[in-house]
Amino acid sequence: MALQGRRLVLALSGGVACYKSADLVRLLVKAGASVRVVMSESAERFITAVTMQALSGQPVVTSPWDARESNNMAHINLTRGVDAIVIAPASADCIAALAQGRADDFISLTCLARPWGVGEQPCPLLLAPAMNREMWSHPATRRNVAQVVADGAVLLGPAHGDQACGEIGDGRMLEAEELFEEIVAFFEPKLLQGQRVLITAGPTFEAIDPVRGITNLSSGKMGFALARAAREAGAEVTLVAGPVALDTPRGVRRIDVRSAVQMHEAVMSVASSQDVFIATAAVADWRPALAAEHKLKKDGSGRCPALNFVENPDILASVARLPKPPYCVGFAAESEKLAEHARTKRERKGVPLLVANLGPATFGRDDNALLLVDEQGERALPEEGGRADKLLLARLLVREIAQRLTPTRT
Known part of the structure:
Protein backbone atom coordinates (compact mmCIF):
# COMPACT_ATOMS: atom_id res chain seq x y z
CA MET A 1 0.00 0.00 0.00
CA GLU A 188 7.96 9.34 -2.91
CA PRO A 189 11.79 9.73 -3.10
CA LYS A 190 12.74 12.43 -5.61
CA LEU A 191 15.16 10.19 -7.51
CA LEU A 192 14.62 11.99 -10.82
CA GLN A 193 14.54 15.53 -9.46
CA GLY A 194 15.35 17.96 -12.26
CA GLN A 195 15.32 15.30 -14.97
CA ARG A 196 13.18 15.61 -18.11
CA VAL A 197 11.43 12.37 -19.01
CA LEU A 198 9.62 11.61 -22.26
CA ILE A 199 7.23 8.64 -22.33
CA THR A 200 5.09 7.10 -25.06
CA ALA A 201 1.99 5.11 -24.13
CA GLY A 202 -0.92 3.22 -25.60
CA PRO A 203 -1.55 1.86 -29.11
CA THR A 204 -1.43 3.63 -32.45
CA PHE A 205 -4.27 3.63 -34.98
CA GLU A 206 -3.43 3.25 -38.67
CA ALA A 207 -6.33 4.34 -40.86
CA ILE A 208 -7.65 2.12 -43.66
CA ASP A 209 -10.51 4.48 -44.48
CA PRO A 210 -12.33 7.25 -42.55
CA VAL A 211 -14.01 4.75 -40.18
CA ARG A 212 -11.70 1.73 -39.99
CA GLY A 213 -8.12 1.15 -39.00
CA ILE A 214 -5.48 -1.21 -37.67
CA THR A 215 -4.62 -1.05 -33.98
CA ASN A 216 -3.85 -3.34 -31.04
CA LEU A 217 -5.10 -4.15 -27.54
CA SER A 218 -2.72 -1.90 -25.55
CA SER A 219 -4.64 0.08 -22.93
CA GLY A 220 -1.81 2.52 -22.15
CA LYS A 221 -2.01 1.73 -18.42
CA MET A 222 1.69 0.85 -18.06
CA GLY A 223 2.85 4.02 -19.80
CA PHE A 224 0.49 6.22 -17.80
CA ALA A 225 1.65 4.54 -14.58
CA LEU A 226 5.25 5.31 -15.57
CA ALA A 227 4.35 8.93 -16.24
CA ARG A 228 2.83 9.22 -12.77
CA ALA A 229 5.77 7.44 -11.12
CA ALA A 230 8.33 9.62 -12.91
CA ARG A 231 6.48 12.76 -11.88
CA GLU A 232 6.30 11.48 -8.28
CA ALA A 233 10.08 11.06 -8.45
CA GLY A 234 10.49 14.75 -9.27
CA ALA A 235 10.83 14.60 -13.06
CA GLU A 236 9.35 16.99 -15.60
CA VAL A 237 7.29 14.53 -17.63
CA THR A 238 5.98 14.71 -21.19
CA LEU A 239 3.59 11.92 -22.17
CA VAL A 240 2.87 11.19 -25.84
CA ALA A 241 -0.31 9.12 -25.83
CA GLY A 242 -2.03 7.14 -28.52
CA PRO A 243 -5.83 6.75 -28.52
CA VAL A 244 -6.63 5.66 -24.95
CA ALA A 245 -9.38 6.35 -22.41
CA LEU A 246 -7.20 7.32 -19.43
CA ASP A 247 -6.95 10.46 -17.30
CA THR A 248 -3.70 12.39 -17.48
CA PRO A 249 -1.59 11.99 -14.32
CA ARG A 250 -1.35 15.21 -12.33
CA GLY A 251 1.53 17.47 -13.27
CA VAL A 252 2.22 15.65 -16.55
CA ARG A 253 2.24 17.36 -19.94
CA ARG A 254 0.25 15.26 -22.42
CA ILE A 255 0.40 15.21 -26.23
CA ASP A 256 -2.35 13.16 -27.91
CA VAL A 257 -1.67 11.43 -31.23
CA ARG A 258 -3.31 8.68 -33.26
CA SER A 259 -0.91 7.21 -35.81
CA ALA A 260 2.66 5.99 -35.57
CA VAL A 261 3.79 8.80 -37.89
CA GLN A 262 2.17 11.38 -35.61
CA MET A 263 3.77 9.77 -32.56
CA HIS A 264 7.17 9.81 -34.28
CA GLU A 265 6.79 13.51 -35.12
CA ALA A 266 5.71 14.39 -31.57
CA VAL A 267 8.57 12.45 -30.00
CA MET A 268 11.28 13.76 -32.31
CA SER A 269 10.16 17.36 -31.78
CA VAL A 270 11.19 17.20 -28.11
CA ALA A 271 13.49 14.17 -27.74
CA SER A 272 16.78 16.05 -28.04
CA SER A 273 15.94 18.14 -24.94
CA GLN A 274 15.10 15.12 -22.75
CA ASP A 275 17.21 13.23 -20.23
CA VAL A 276 15.25 9.96 -20.39
CA PHE A 277 13.06 8.39 -23.07
CA ILE A 278 10.80 5.45 -22.19
CA ALA A 279 9.12 3.93 -25.25
CA THR A 280 6.19 2.13 -23.65
CA ALA A 281 3.73 2.54 -26.54
CA ALA A 282 2.72 -0.45 -28.65
CA VAL A 283 3.43 1.17 -32.00
CA ALA A 284 2.14 -0.47 -35.20
CA ASP A 285 4.99 -1.79 -37.31
CA TRP A 286 3.15 -1.15 -40.59
CA ARG A 287 0.38 1.07 -41.97
CA PRO A 288 -1.68 1.00 -45.16
CA ALA A 289 0.27 2.75 -47.89
CA LEU A 290 -2.81 4.79 -48.77
CA ALA A 291 -5.96 5.30 -46.72
CA ALA A 292 -9.17 5.36 -48.76
CA GLU A 293 -10.90 8.73 -48.98
CA HIS A 294 -14.30 7.18 -48.30
CA LYS A 295 -15.52 4.09 -46.47
CA LEU A 296 -14.72 0.85 -48.29
CA LYS A 297 -17.91 -1.11 -48.84
CA LYS A 298 -18.50 -4.73 -49.67
CA ASP A 299 -20.46 -5.28 -52.89
CA GLY A 300 -21.62 -8.86 -52.41
CA SER A 301 -19.05 -10.29 -54.79
CA GLY A 302 -16.97 -11.84 -52.03
CA ARG A 303 -13.91 -9.89 -53.13
CA CYS A 304 -11.86 -8.14 -50.43
CA PRO A 305 -9.92 -4.91 -50.97
CA ALA A 306 -6.20 -5.36 -51.47
CA LEU A 307 -4.16 -3.40 -48.94
CA ASN A 308 -0.56 -2.45 -49.56
CA PHE A 309 1.49 -1.78 -46.44
CA VAL A 310 4.55 0.37 -45.72
CA GLU A 311 6.76 0.25 -42.64
CA ASN A 312 6.24 2.83 -39.94
CA PRO A 313 9.17 4.88 -38.64
CA ASP A 314 11.07 3.26 -35.77
CA ILE A 315 10.57 5.75 -32.93
CA LEU A 316 12.89 4.18 -30.36
CA ALA A 317 15.72 3.61 -32.82
CA SER A 318 15.35 7.18 -34.14
CA VAL A 319 15.76 8.63 -30.66
CA ALA A 320 18.68 6.28 -29.88
CA ARG A 321 20.49 7.50 -33.01
CA LEU A 322 20.35 11.18 -32.06
CA PRO A 323 23.79 12.83 -31.71
CA LYS A 324 23.19 13.24 -27.96
CA PRO A 325 20.36 10.83 -27.15
CA PRO A 326 18.56 10.67 -23.82
CA TYR A 327 18.89 7.49 -21.80
CA CYS A 328 16.62 5.17 -23.81
CA VAL A 329 14.40 2.46 -22.37
CA GLY A 330 12.51 0.28 -24.80
CA PHE A 331 9.47 -1.93 -24.24
CA ALA A 332 8.72 -5.18 -26.03
CA ALA A 333 5.31 -6.86 -26.01
CA GLU A 334 5.85 -10.44 -27.10
CA SER A 335 3.66 -13.53 -27.38
CA GLU A 336 6.44 -16.15 -27.02
CA LYS A 337 10.19 -16.60 -26.38
CA LEU A 338 10.20 -13.47 -24.24
CA ALA A 339 13.89 -13.34 -23.27
CA GLU A 340 15.16 -14.35 -26.71
CA HIS A 341 13.11 -11.77 -28.60
CA ALA A 342 13.89 -9.09 -26.01
CA ARG A 343 17.64 -9.60 -26.34
CA THR A 344 17.41 -9.38 -30.11
CA LYS A 345 15.29 -6.25 -30.00
CA ARG A 346 17.59 -4.47 -27.55
CA GLU A 347 20.59 -5.05 -29.78
CA ARG A 348 18.70 -4.06 -32.92
CA LYS A 349 17.42 -0.83 -31.38
CA GLY A 350 20.77 0.04 -29.79
CA VAL A 351 19.39 0.89 -26.33
CA PRO A 352 20.91 0.18 -22.91
CA LEU A 353 17.74 -1.23 -21.33
CA LEU A 354 14.78 -3.11 -22.72
CA VAL A 355 11.70 -4.07 -20.71
CA ALA A 356 9.82 -7.08 -22.00
CA ASN A 357 6.39 -8.43 -21.18
CA LEU A 358 3.88 -10.86 -22.65
CA GLY A 359 1.34 -8.72 -24.49
CA PRO A 360 -1.65 -11.09 -24.34
CA ALA A 361 -1.15 -11.45 -20.58
CA THR A 362 -0.99 -7.73 -19.82
CA PHE A 363 -3.02 -5.70 -22.35
CA GLY A 364 -5.93 -4.07 -20.52
CA ARG A 365 -4.98 -5.47 -17.11
CA ASP A 366 -4.00 -3.55 -13.98
CA ASP A 367 -1.09 -5.87 -13.18
CA ASN A 368 1.95 -7.07 -15.09
CA ALA A 369 5.24 -8.95 -14.92
CA LEU A 370 8.36 -7.44 -16.48
CA LEU A 371 11.69 -8.77 -17.66
CA LEU A 372 14.59 -6.29 -17.64
CA VAL A 373 17.21 -6.99 -20.32
CA ASP A 374 20.55 -5.20 -20.56
CA GLU A 375 24.11 -6.06 -21.51
CA GLN A 376 24.63 -7.84 -18.17
CA GLY A 377 21.70 -10.22 -18.68
CA GLU A 378 18.09 -10.50 -17.55
CA ARG A 379 16.20 -9.87 -14.33
CA ALA A 380 12.55 -10.21 -13.42
CA LEU A 381 10.50 -7.37 -11.97
CA PRO A 382 9.15 -7.88 -9.36
CA GLU A 383 12.28 -9.72 -8.29
CA GLU A 384 10.35 -12.30 -6.28
CA GLY A 385 8.48 -13.30 -9.42
CA GLY A 386 4.77 -13.33 -10.11
CA ARG A 387 2.77 -10.26 -11.05
CA ALA A 388 2.35 -6.84 -9.45
CA ASP A 389 0.22 -3.72 -9.82
CA LYS A 390 1.39 -1.61 -12.77
CA LEU A 391 1.88 1.51 -10.63
CA LEU A 392 4.08 -0.43 -8.22
CA LEU A 393 6.05 -1.81 -11.16
CA ALA A 394 6.37 1.70 -12.57
CA ARG A 395 7.85 2.99 -9.31
CA LEU A 396 10.29 0.07 -9.22
CA LEU A 397 11.30 0.71 -12.82
CA VAL A 398 11.79 4.43 -12.14
CA ARG A 399 14.15 3.54 -9.28
CA GLU A 400 16.00 1.18 -11.61
CA ILE A 401 16.39 3.92 -14.23
CA ALA A 402 17.52 6.46 -11.62
CA GLN A 403 20.24 4.07 -10.44
CA ARG A 404 21.45 3.62 -14.02
CA LEU A 405 21.54 7.37 -14.62
CA THR A 406 23.69 8.10 -11.56
CA PRO A 407 27.06 6.87 -12.89
CA THR A 408 26.67 8.87 -16.13
CA ARG A 409 25.61 12.20 -14.64
CA THR A 410 27.63 14.78 -12.77
Missing part, protein backbone atom coordinates in the same frame (compact mmCIF):
# COMPACT_ATOMS: atom_id res chain seq x y z
CA ALA A 2 1.25 3.44 -1.00
CA LEU A 3 1.07 5.01 2.49
CA GLN A 4 1.65 1.96 4.66
CA GLY A 5 2.90 3.03 8.09
CA ARG A 6 2.49 6.76 7.47
CA ARG A 7 1.03 8.83 10.31
CA LEU A 8 -0.96 11.86 9.18
CA VAL A 9 -2.97 14.63 10.77
CA LEU A 10 -5.83 15.77 8.52
CA ALA A 11 -7.17 19.17 9.57
CA LEU A 12 -10.44 20.60 8.27
CA SER A 13 -11.02 24.35 8.38
CA GLY A 14 -14.43 25.82 7.48
CA GLY A 15 -15.76 25.42 3.94
CA VAL A 16 -18.23 23.49 1.86
CA ALA A 17 -15.31 21.48 0.45
CA CYS A 18 -15.28 19.56 3.76
CA TYR A 19 -17.43 16.96 2.04
CA LYS A 20 -14.41 16.02 -0.12
CA SER A 21 -12.33 15.47 3.01
CA ALA A 22 -14.51 12.55 3.99
CA ASP A 23 -13.56 10.75 0.79
CA LEU A 24 -9.94 11.79 1.24
CA VAL A 25 -9.64 10.22 4.69
CA ARG A 26 -11.18 7.03 3.31
CA LEU A 27 -8.53 6.90 0.55
CA LEU A 28 -5.70 7.62 2.98
CA VAL A 29 -6.77 4.88 5.39
CA LYS A 30 -7.27 2.42 2.54
CA ALA A 31 -3.70 3.14 1.43
CA GLY A 32 -2.36 2.15 4.87
CA ALA A 33 -2.07 5.53 6.60
CA SER A 34 -3.03 6.20 10.21
CA VAL A 35 -5.08 9.40 10.16
CA ARG A 36 -6.01 11.64 13.10
CA VAL A 37 -8.62 14.22 12.13
CA VAL A 38 -8.69 17.74 13.54
CA MET A 39 -11.70 19.98 12.89
CA SER A 40 -12.30 23.67 13.43
CA GLU A 41 -15.57 24.93 14.85
CA SER A 42 -16.50 26.18 11.38
CA ALA A 43 -15.75 22.81 9.79
CA GLU A 44 -18.32 21.21 12.10
CA ARG A 45 -20.97 23.38 10.44
CA PHE A 46 -20.35 21.49 7.18
CA ILE A 47 -19.60 17.90 8.25
CA THR A 48 -19.80 16.10 11.57
CA ALA A 49 -16.96 14.80 13.68
CA VAL A 50 -18.89 11.52 13.90
CA THR A 51 -18.50 11.04 10.15
CA MET A 52 -14.78 11.68 10.22
CA GLN A 53 -14.29 9.43 13.24
CA ALA A 54 -16.16 6.60 11.53
CA LEU A 55 -13.99 6.93 8.41
CA SER A 56 -10.65 7.40 10.18
CA GLY A 57 -11.28 4.87 12.93
CA GLN A 58 -9.81 7.29 15.48
CA PRO A 59 -11.19 10.01 17.79
CA VAL A 60 -11.60 13.43 16.18
CA VAL A 61 -10.16 16.43 18.02
CA THR A 62 -12.10 19.70 17.84
CA SER A 63 -10.79 21.69 20.79
CA PRO A 64 -7.48 22.47 22.51
CA TRP A 65 -9.27 21.64 25.76
CA ASP A 66 -9.92 18.01 24.78
CA ALA A 67 -9.87 16.23 28.16
CA ARG A 68 -9.22 12.84 26.54
CA GLU A 69 -5.54 13.82 26.31
CA SER A 70 -3.79 12.89 29.55
CA ASN A 71 -1.93 16.20 29.69
CA ASN A 72 -4.64 18.28 27.97
CA MET A 73 -2.15 19.22 25.27
CA ALA A 74 -3.65 17.80 22.08
CA HIS A 75 -1.94 20.51 20.01
CA ILE A 76 1.43 19.13 21.14
CA ASN A 77 0.68 15.42 21.18
CA LEU A 78 -0.86 15.28 17.71
CA THR A 79 2.20 16.66 15.93
CA ARG A 80 4.91 14.55 17.53
CA GLY A 81 6.10 11.68 15.37
CA VAL A 82 3.66 12.32 12.50
CA ASP A 83 4.81 12.35 8.88
CA ALA A 84 2.77 15.39 7.84
CA ILE A 85 -0.13 17.68 8.62
CA VAL A 86 -2.58 18.09 5.74
CA ILE A 87 -5.10 20.93 5.89
CA ALA A 88 -7.97 20.21 3.51
CA PRO A 89 -9.84 22.43 3.10
CA ALA A 90 -7.53 25.32 3.95
CA SER A 91 -9.73 28.42 4.02
CA ALA A 92 -8.54 31.99 3.45
CA ASP A 93 -8.85 32.65 7.19
CA CYS A 94 -6.85 29.53 8.03
CA ILE A 95 -4.04 30.50 5.64
CA ALA A 96 -4.02 34.04 7.07
CA ALA A 97 -3.66 32.65 10.60
CA LEU A 98 -0.75 30.45 9.52
CA ALA A 99 0.98 33.33 7.74
CA GLN A 100 0.70 35.55 10.80
CA GLY A 101 1.69 32.84 13.28
CA ARG A 102 -1.55 33.11 15.16
CA ALA A 103 -2.71 30.48 17.63
CA ASP A 104 -6.30 31.56 18.27
CA ASP A 105 -7.95 28.40 16.93
CA PHE A 106 -7.06 24.74 17.25
CA ILE A 107 -5.70 24.25 13.71
CA SER A 108 -3.35 27.27 13.75
CA LEU A 109 -2.30 26.40 17.31
CA THR A 110 -1.47 22.82 16.28
CA CYS A 111 0.49 23.95 13.20
CA LEU A 112 2.42 26.52 15.23
CA ALA A 113 3.36 23.81 17.73
CA ARG A 114 4.56 21.29 15.16
CA PRO A 115 8.27 20.38 15.12
CA TRP A 116 10.51 22.65 13.04
CA GLY A 117 13.60 20.46 13.13
CA VAL A 118 14.94 21.58 16.49
CA GLY A 119 15.75 18.30 18.17
CA GLU A 120 13.58 16.17 15.91
CA GLN A 121 12.52 15.75 12.29
CA PRO A 122 10.50 18.69 10.87
CA CYS A 123 6.79 18.03 10.39
CA PRO A 124 5.74 18.97 6.81
CA LEU A 125 2.63 21.08 6.28
CA LEU A 126 0.50 20.47 3.16
CA LEU A 127 -2.30 22.92 2.32
CA ALA A 128 -5.26 22.37 -0.02
CA PRO A 129 -6.76 25.86 -0.51
CA ALA A 130 -10.53 26.17 -0.88
CA MET A 131 -12.27 29.52 -1.30
CA ASN A 132 -14.16 31.80 -3.68
CA ARG A 133 -12.22 32.97 -6.73
CA GLU A 134 -12.23 36.61 -5.53
CA MET A 135 -10.91 35.57 -2.13
CA TRP A 136 -8.16 33.51 -3.78
CA SER A 137 -7.06 36.38 -6.04
CA HIS A 138 -7.23 39.07 -3.32
CA PRO A 139 -3.84 40.72 -2.64
CA ALA A 140 -4.03 39.85 1.05
CA THR A 141 -4.51 36.16 0.26
CA ARG A 142 -1.70 36.24 -2.28
CA ARG A 143 0.62 37.73 0.36
CA ASN A 144 -0.45 35.15 2.93
CA VAL A 145 0.03 32.26 0.51
CA ALA A 146 3.50 33.53 -0.43
CA GLN A 147 4.39 33.76 3.26
CA VAL A 148 3.27 30.25 4.20
CA VAL A 149 5.13 28.84 1.20
CA ALA A 150 8.23 30.78 2.22
CA ASP A 151 7.81 29.27 5.69
CA GLY A 152 7.93 25.78 4.17
CA ALA A 153 4.30 24.84 3.49
CA VAL A 154 3.47 22.89 0.33
CA LEU A 155 0.43 23.96 -1.72
CA LEU A 156 -1.81 21.28 -3.22
CA GLY A 157 -3.84 23.21 -5.76
CA PRO A 158 -6.18 24.96 -5.93
CA ALA A 159 -8.10 23.98 -9.06
CA HIS A 160 -10.10 26.00 -11.57
CA GLY A 161 -13.78 25.22 -11.96
CA ASP A 162 -17.32 25.52 -10.69
CA GLN A 163 -17.66 26.88 -7.17
CA ALA A 164 -20.42 26.39 -4.61
CA CYS A 165 -21.45 30.04 -4.97
CA GLY A 166 -22.20 29.50 -8.65
CA GLU A 167 -19.14 31.34 -9.93
CA ILE A 168 -16.32 29.79 -11.95
CA GLY A 169 -12.62 30.34 -11.37
CA ASP A 170 -9.54 29.49 -9.32
CA GLY A 171 -9.89 28.55 -5.66
CA ARG A 172 -11.76 25.27 -5.91
CA MET A 173 -10.25 22.54 -3.72
CA LEU A 174 -8.77 19.59 -5.58
CA GLU A 175 -10.90 16.47 -5.69
CA ALA A 176 -10.20 13.77 -3.10
CA GLU A 177 -8.51 11.49 -5.65
CA GLU A 178 -6.28 14.36 -6.81
CA LEU A 179 -5.29 15.26 -3.26
CA PHE A 180 -4.56 11.62 -2.52
CA GLU A 181 -2.30 11.41 -5.57
CA GLU A 182 -0.47 14.58 -4.49
CA ILE A 183 0.04 13.29 -0.94
CA VAL A 184 1.42 9.98 -2.19
CA ALA A 185 3.72 11.86 -4.58
CA PHE A 186 4.98 14.05 -1.72
CA PHE A 187 6.36 11.02 0.11
